Every structure is written in structure tokens, then in C-alpha cells.
Amino acid sequence: EAGVAQSPRYKIIEKRQSVAFWCNPISGHATLYWYQQILGQGPKLLIQFQNNGVVDDSQLPKDRFSAERLKGVDSTLKIQPAKLEDSAVYLCASSLNAVPNYGYTFGSGTRLTVV
Amino acid sequence: QQQVKQSPQSLIVQKGGISIINCAYENTAFDYFPWYQQFPGKGPALLIAIRPDVSEKKEGRFTISFNKSAKQFSLHIMDSQPGDSATYFCAASPQGYNQGGKLIFGQGTELSVKP
Numbered sequence: 001e002a003g004v005a006q007s008p009r010y011k012i013i014e015k016r017q018s019v020a021f022w023c024n025p026i027s028g029h030a031t032l033y034w035y036q037q038i039l040g041q042g043p044k045l046l047i048q049f050q051n052n053g054v055v056d057d058s059q060l061p062k063d064r065f066s067a068e069r070l071k072g073v074d075s076t077l078k079i080q081p082a083k084l085e086d087s088a089v090y091l092c093a094s095s096l097n098a099v100p101n102y103g104y105t106f107g108s109g110t111r112l113t114v115v
Numbered sequence: 116q117q118q119v120k121q122s123p124q125s126l127i128v129q130k131g132g133i134s135i136i137n138c139a140y141e142n143t144a145f146d147y148f149p150w151y152q153q154f155p156g157k158g159p160a161l162l163i164a165i166r167p168d169v170s171e172k173k174e175g176r177f178t179i180s181f182n183k184s185a186k187q188f189s190l191h192i193m194d195s196q197p198g199d200s201a202t203y204f205c206a207a208s209p210q211g212y213n214q215g216g217k218l219i220f221g222q223g224t225e226l227s228v229k230p
Contacts, residue, residue, distance in 0.1 A: 031216050042204050042220030043159065056217060091158050098216040100147050100208040106158030
């Protein structure tokens with residue numbers, strides 16, 4: 001079974017620029033999550049999708065972050081404009097359904113550096 | 116605010132020794148407690164998990180001990196090996212349909228097993 005695919009693996013941008021990350025979940029997984037992992041900390045949930053609908057985006061900084069999951073499969077996370085404190089690894093995860101022990105799998109993440 | 120507190124921040128153990136990592140949570144609405152292992156450049160991978168109706172769960176060299184009244188749980192790694200050197204995260208998942216699948220992570224423990 002293929003894992004969760006993310007791209008790019010690394011991205012360096014200047015502050016105030018925009019950036020987008022892409023995630024392809026495991027086939028058949030209805031639930032998709034985006035987490036932010038700042039260096040030395042545990043991942044923090046940004047947004048959760050169930051199919052193509054948003055379940056939880058309470059921790060998403062909506063003034064600069066946006067995410068979509070068209071057709072209930074792939075997802076993109078965008079930051080515009082980026083700030084220095086957005087430097088982190090952005091992890092995508094997927095699961096069969098909105099239950100944490102149903103095949104919850106993380107991708108390898110995109111490491112973002114904002115300079 | 117829902118929180119999971121993890122200690123120690125770092126741990127050095129000799130090969131063959133026992134590694135112990137502790138976590139405490141504040142919200143009694145959590146109903147699933149996984150431990151994740153993360154290697155550099157990779158996403159977290161599920162190691163072992165427990166539900167609050169069980170006080171202990173063992174899988175190979177890994178054991179979770181759970182104390183519901185104290186709101187604490189811990190990971191024990193028996194016969195620690197250099198290949199176990201990684202960052203370990205405890206996590207908790209809250210009950211409820213609109214919370215389903217959301218994971219709240221501890222701060223992480225960097226484990227180093229010396230040969």
C-alpha cells in the first residue's frame with residue numbers, strides 16, 4: 001500500500017511570499033489532516049477534512065493560511081503571506097475515517113524555512 | 116485548553132536498558148492514547164496505543180502503562196537498542212464526532228540509546 005505523498009520535501013521562501021504544499025492521501029482514506037510541527041515540538045493540528053468538507057479548522061490562522069480538498073482526494077495547504085514563525089514541517093496525514101486508530105498514517109512532510 | 120504534557124525532553128539509555136517516557140493529560144474527554152516514533156526527516160509512525168479501559172498493553176519490547184485516576188500514561192521500552200534512537204511523542208484523541216481523529220501531541224522526547 002502506497003503511503004501519504006507530500007511535495008515538495010523542502011521549501012525556502014522570503015517572508016511575505018506565498019507558498020503551497022500538496023498532499024495525496026492513501027487511496028480510500030476519507031479523512032485528511034494537516035499538522036504543523038515546529039522544531040522541538042509535537043505536531044499541532046491545523047485543519048481536518050472529511051471527504052471534501054472541513055471538520056475542524058479552529059487552529060488554522062485563517063488570515064494567512066488556507067486549505068482545500070477538491071473531489072475529496074488530494075489537498076493543498078497555502079500560506080500567504082508567510083511570516084518567519086511559519087518556519088516548520090507541515091505534515092499531512094490520512095485515515096480511513098475520523099477515528100484515530102483506523103489506519104492513521106503520516107507523510108514525511110514539507111520542511112518550510114522562511115527567511 | 117486540552118493539553119498533553121510529556122517528560123523528559125531528552126533521554127540517554129545504555130543498550131539493553133529500559134527507556135521510560137511519561138505523559139500527563141488534563142482533559143478527561145480523551146479516549147485514545149497512542150505513542151508515535153519519529154526518525155529525522157520522516158513523519159511520525161504509530162508505535163502502540165491504548166484505550167482508557169485498559170491499564171496496560173504490551174507489544175514486543177514496548178509497553179504502555181495507563182493510570183486513569185492520575186490521568187497519566189507512560190511508555191516503557193525494554194532491552195533498548197541503538198535502532199530505537201528517535202523522538203517519541205505521546206498523544207491523545209478527544210471523544211466526540213466533531214473531534215474524531217484529532218490528535219493532541221506532547222512535546223516529544225528525544226531518545227538516544229548508546230551501544
